[in-house]
Amino acid sequence: MPHDWIVLAVFVAVYVGMALGRWPGLAVDRTGVAMIGAIILLVTGAVDGAAAFASVDFPTLSILFTLMVLSGQFAVSGLFARIAAGLASHGRSPRVLLALVIAAGGGLSALLTNDVVVWAMTPLLIGGLCRRGLDARPYVIALACAANAGSAATLIGNPQNLLIGESGGLAFWPFVLACLPPALLALVVVHIVVSCSRMFPAGNAGAVAPAPEPKPVTLDRPALTKAIAATLAVLAIFTLTEDRGLWSLGVAAALLLSRSRGTRQLLGEVDWPLLLLFAGLFVVTGALGDSAMMRDWTGALPDPRSLGSIAAVSLAGSNTIGNVPLVMLLLSIVPGWTTETLHALSLFSTLSGNFLIVGSVANIIAVERARALGVAIGFRDYARIGVPVTLASLAVAYGWMSLVYPWLARVAPF
Template sequence: MSWLIAVVFIGVYIGMALGRWPGLAINRTGIAVIGAVILLLSRAITGDGALAAIDFATLAVLLTLMVLSSQYAASGFFDWIGHRITHLGGGPRGLLAGVIAVCGVLSAVMTNDVVVWAVTPILISGVLARGLDPKPFVIAAACAANAGSAATLIGNPQNLMIAEFGHLDFGAFLLACGVPAVMGLVVVYGVILRSPMMRAGAGAEAGTEAGTRTGRQDAAGAVSPLDKTILTKAVIATFAVIGIFIFVEERALWSLLVVAVLLFSRRLPTDQVLGRVDWHLLALFVGLFIVTGAMSQDDAIARLFHDVLISLQINQPAVLAAVSLLGSNTIGNVPLVMMLLSLGPDWSETMLYGLAVFSTMSGNFLIVGSVANIIAVEQAKKAGTVISFTDYARIGIPITLISLALSLGWMTLISWGVS
């Protein structure tokens, strides 16, 4: 069955790279599910093997973070924070700094995808009200969300997988990856501030001051007040999740307890809370877990991939950074990390830190490098702002290359562990 596993694996990961199979209206989630079903029906992987391949701990924590973000959305927090960002003083520079700081910090505790999805529409309306071009600010939100999410174990899906795989400590991870994350946010600000797209609209706000005042007043009146009760519950739950990651070994089970507590409500219906959960992303994870699990459980294929990665010297930081850059912008950073963890060499703790930082920073290179980028661009399009592949690449490529160089220097500085 090795040949069938290899064919399915290649077909699925080509689909991850292209976003769909040519001629068919099947997205990445559908491709992963179909691949898993083929392997199960053909007995290329057994039911027990499939269950063993699925990382339920990662899925449980990811579900918890989605439900937590749903709680924040229900409280009106995202509307409120988006309104506050767009009303910052200091002109376009102050607005840019605010977008980057807020999206970066929020992504470290709420996952980058959710933050971008919630903030982008409000950000666009507020920026337009100030007479500015929304494009650099939307790109800033996406890039900052990616960079900020690198700081913590719960910042993005790939970090969750890496954390569960290596049983990493929350504090140690923050110390190792927080510095590259902060440097990444600074790079995002510096590159976008000097970009032609940003400079072209730098004087627009001053030239449309009257319209800006009117826009701000209109936006202020349109924002609903915060539901402090729901928000308080969300904040307490956030600290609980962080506490679980710091002090508890059974993270998945205790995280699900947080979900149960959030569902236990007199005001928020279960349908509303669970309706914001990205079930498609969870299904994508399940499908990919089974496909990569079939590969890792086949001795011949697993040995081949292991030998190839060893020959590439992937335990060297520069090589891992290059692989992360290439893989994240072809098959995507989540499928890449899943594949490397399943089929790669023995991973030292510092190598796992490097994989987390490099795969996350690489997501800023192109629109397709990160789900957060795709969400930001799609949300912008719905709001009438079209960000082309070239628009994004002109900013994303220098941000990524500079961020990776700085991250590579940092990872080398903290004594890279070679397995």
């Protein structure tokens, strides 16, 4: 069928763009690649409008939008800035400071979008570290790794977990019970690896000149109270109702209602390109999954649902096409996911993002924000920490899923 070959060609082109970050010779990023691919499918008639609309998971996009607005509310309240400034300016030993950075980054990312946490905390953290004469590089890498590891603990910690949760209808608190322990152990791994690395403690080596004293961070308490109330509302929605997308939009609407802060300011905190990336990939992967060609091939594909296969595919895919496109692809073309394999996919795809700079959007944000302030974190710098962190974290998660999880599932069924 000619349309099937169009679908396959567009799919390959889009996922090559996901792997490279762009199409060679063009200034088109991953979001543009996904959107152009979806548009080509529509224009050529390979997918009609109704099918494209049906392939977009609007509840997932609604929840992700709400979480972005919620994270933006915390950001404008000054909480992220206050935490980062407090961590970096207090007279603690380097190892204690490292532990606090990891705990703050991981804890916040479990409830808020990890990308926003890294975006907000990195600049102020670097400023305080440089004033103390500390090399900021290991702390920035630790923050990124902790944000990824901490986000693995909950369904709302990162976009891929949200996708998996909505696709499999996973319950919030059983997911926490299944994934929080290995996520906490991964945070311990981050501390051990970073503190033993050659960059830590490095004194003034690689540090930029001390930055001027920042202005005091003002905490907007009414805005913070509103953000905390909205977080509790989101947790209640995930606990009490199955229609998470619709009720989440109600929380977003409540956050946008404000006497002092304009709508554009809060919507400016939303990562619109990421939402468009999701929409485009939903159309492209949905078209492939619905094609006759894929239905014929599915039975011949190797089963990726064993723990070892999920770990290997997650490590390879997260550091090439990215963990969100990988998860979307696997959910689209591989049938028969169980609760156990979905929990494993969440853990392995998230923890694999720490392997290289390109493995996670949070890593890229941290490195780019640091570079803008004169702190250069090279590919090798990150890999020296990211590679052992990832391999050790995956080993811990694999041990948890193969040894403890089966017993836990019998005691407290998921």
